Amino acid sequence: MVHFYIDAIAAIILFAVGLYGVTSKSDFLKILFSLEMLLNAVILLLASAAFNFGFTHGLAIAYVIIVIATLEAAAGVLIFILAYRITGKIIPDNLNKAVDDE
Amino acid sequence: MSVLILAIAIILAVLSLTQKNTVPSVISFVMMMFLLGIYYITMDEKLLGLFQIFVYTGGIVVLTLFGVTVIGAKFPKYEIRPWAYAVVTIVVIGMIIVPFLLPIIPYEGKAIPLKDQVKIFTDFYAEIAIFMSVVAASVLYGSIRMLHTLKHGKE
Numbered sequence: 113m114v115h116f117y118i119d120a121i122a123a124i125i126l127f128a129v130g131l132y133g134v135t136s137k138s139d140f141l142k143i144l145f146s147l148e149m150l151l152n153a154v155i156l157l158l159a160s161a162a163f164n165f166g167f168t169h170g171l172a173i174a175y176v177i178i179v180i181a182t183l184e185a186a187a188g189v190l191i192f193i194l195a196y197r198i199t200g201k202i203i204p205d206n207l208n209k210a211v212d213d214e
Numbered sequence: 215m216s217v218l219i220l221a222i223a224i225i226l227a228v229l230s231l232t233q234k235n236t237v238p239s240v241i242s243f244v245m246m247m248f249l250l251g252i253y254y255i256t257m258d259e260k261l262l263g264l265f266q267i268f269v270y271t272g273g274i275v276v277l278t279l280f281g282v283t284v285i286g287a288k289f290p291k292y293e294i295r296p297w298a299y300a301v302v303t304i305v306v307i308g309m310i311i312v313p314f315l316l317p318i319i320p321y322e323g324k325a326i327p328l329k330d331q332v333k334i335f336t337d338f339y340a341e342i343a344i345f346m347s348v349v350a351a352s353v354l355y356g357s358i359r360m361l362h363t364l365k366h367g368k369e
Contacts, residue, residue, distance in 0.1 A: 119220070122224060125224050141278065163257045
């Protein structure tokens with residue numbers, strides 16, 4: 113049980129770090145990393161629940177989350193390469209304005 | 215041990231967001247994901263741990279580095295410090311090997327009964343064999359593709 117508390121605290125801190133990154137960073141790559149951190153916090157919590165309480169259904173959800181994270185990362189990298197080609201920056205702010213100017 | 219791994223992972227997560235240069239940020243991210251994978255393996259979720267390591271450090275990070283290379287980020291130049299690299303390599307290899315040796319430790323100095331041998335193999339090594347074969351197939355495909363491109367040029 114103590115083990116679960118440690119994991120839960122670590123997952124909450126990781127989630128907080130990810131949330132901070134998503135809301136405050138202006139770099140595409142760091143926003144992508146922050147999103148991955150959010151997903152990893154959830155995976156950590158699910159794995160810990162499976163280990164401590166035998167909640168094995170959670171592991172299946174964790175695998176699905178990993179697959180979704182992979183697809184999301186692929187789409188994210190594609191978007192930031194396209195954004196760089198259009199605007200010359202990897203900053204998502206005012207991206208729609210830059211596209212309109214183009 | 216688990217607290218240490220999680221604490222280092224969180225520090226690396228913060229570092230990956232606060233680094234100004236892109237490449238050190240990516241490397242911090244890789245190390246964080248790798249440590250989380252190791253943590254899952256020590257938690258007896260071996261398949262999840264291997265998935266984590268292969269997907270994040272093998273897939274997403276390589277994709278990200280590819281993206282960074284395409285947009286033309288400058289890679290920082292470090293001083294060559296062979297001893298530092300040697301120590302880091304030994305530590306990383308040690309961290310990889312420890313979870314592999316954990317199932318065998320209770321039998322130290324004794325012969326492993328056949329029934330338990332089968333259990334250890336089916337618990338862990340069969341999964342590793344499957345993943346390694348997938349990795350080997352990918353490397354083989356990549357090599358053949360590269361040789362084909364070198365021979366015939368870009369299509």
